[in-house]
Amino acid sequence: MTTTVPKSEAPAAIRVHGIEKSFKDVQVLRGVDLKITPGSIFALLGSNGAGKTTLVRILSTLLPADGGTASVDDYDVATQPADVRESISLTGQFAAVDEMLTGRENLVLVAKLRHLKNPDAIADDLLARFTLAGAGARKAATYSGGMRRRLDIAMSLIGNPPIIFLDEPTTGLDPQGRIEVWQAIKQLVDGGTTVLLTTQYLDEAEQLAERIAILHQGRIIVDGSLTELKQLLPPAKVEYVEKQPTLEDVFLTLVGDHDADDSACGSAGTDK
Ligand SMILES: Nc1ncnc2c1ncn2[C@@H]1O[C@H](COP(=O)(O)OP(=O)(O)O)[C@@H](O)[C@H]1O
Numbered sequence: 001m002t003t004t005v006p007k008s009e010a011p012a013a014i015r016v017h018g019i020e021k022s023f024k025d026v027q028v029l030r031g032v033d034l035k036i037t038p039g040s041i042f043a044l045l046g047s048n049g050a051g052k053t054t055l056v057r058i059l060s061t062l063l064p065a066d067g068g069t070a071s072v073d074d075y076d077v078a079t080q081p082a083d084v085r086e087s088i089s090l091t092g093q094f095a096a097v098d099e100m101l102t103g104r105e106n107l108v109l110v111a112k113l114r115h116l117k118n119p120d121a122i123a124d125d126l127l128a129r130f131t132l133a134g135a136g137a138r139k140a141a142t143y144s145g146g147m148r149r150r151l152d153i154a155m156s157l158i159g160n161p162p163i164i165f166l167d168e169p170t171t172g173l174d175p176q177g178r179i180e181v182w183q184a185i186k187q188l189v190d191g192g193t194t195v196l197l198t199t200q201y202l203d204e205a206e207q208l209a210e211r212i213a214i215l216h217q218g219r220i221i222v223d224g225s226l227t228e229l230k231q232l233l234p235p236a237k238v239e240y241v242e243k244q245p246t247l248e249d250v251f252l253t254l255v256g257d258h259d260a261d262d263s264a265c266g267s268a269g270t271d272k
């Protein structure tokens with residue numbers, strides 16, 4: 001016997017219906033709709049000022065919406081904000097890392113603030129997961145941008161929130177730092193976490209996300225898998241083009257991708 005779940009009741013980690021938000025007379029969100037599958041990476045793509053952070057702030061209960069409804073982990077953001085906060089963590093563009101502490105001390109501090117039982121074990125586990133074990137005893141002030149952002153993501157995982165918001169996690173990083181952070185983000189979903197990622201970078205969405213939505217002029221103008229989005233364009237003409245390395249390829253070849261990536265995570269392509 002098969003049971004089918006009606007589409008409207010299919011599980012969703014995040015549901016957004018008609019969310020609106022204005023600042024004074026500027027209408028930033030004009031009715032945003034989204035549904036995010038549990039355990040997936042969802043990229044919200046939009047140019048600077050599109051309203052990505054505004055939406056993330058509404059979903060993380062930091063800002064009330066003017067209209068519409070949203071639920072996170074099945075809790076309503078307007079009426080059950082405390083439950084929503086228990087289910088999420090938010091990592092912004094500006095890392096919450098304390099530079100005067102070591103990487104390890106930052107993690108232990110957060111674990112203690114959350115009243116968890118084994119702060120030391122939690123810190124060591126996360127340092128290892130984010131290839132920071134060797135740097136754990138160093139002050140965060142000495143870290144590269146990529147390391148700092150990875151530490152920040154590791155800190156946001158303490159307490160195992162099922163849903164993580166990453167608001168422009170790689171803005172301002174150099175190419176190598178971006179790739180390090182991408183690897184850290186890919187690992188999050190292996191643990192079953194749902195990730196809502198905002199980005200201005202198309203290649204970042206392409207690299208990481210199973211679904212991509214584009215926020216433009218206050219609305220979601222497209223929402224689908226990378227394959228679906230590519231089908232929106234007319235079929236590509238087949239032409240002979242000599243493949244030139246990208247500037248990023250050149251940079252990484254010269255600088256060397258020294259960061260030992262020991263996780264045999266395989267190449268589970270996002271582009272299925
Ligand atoms: N607290 C605020 N007061 C007034 N305007 C704001 C406020 N927060 C954001 N805005 C405006 O809303 C628009 C969207 O901002 P934001 O959500 O930060 O965009 P994004 O994160 O996509 O770059 C921008 O025009 C911004 O200036």
Ligand SMILES: [Mg+2]
Nearest residue numbers: 052053167168
């Ligand atoms: Mg923003």
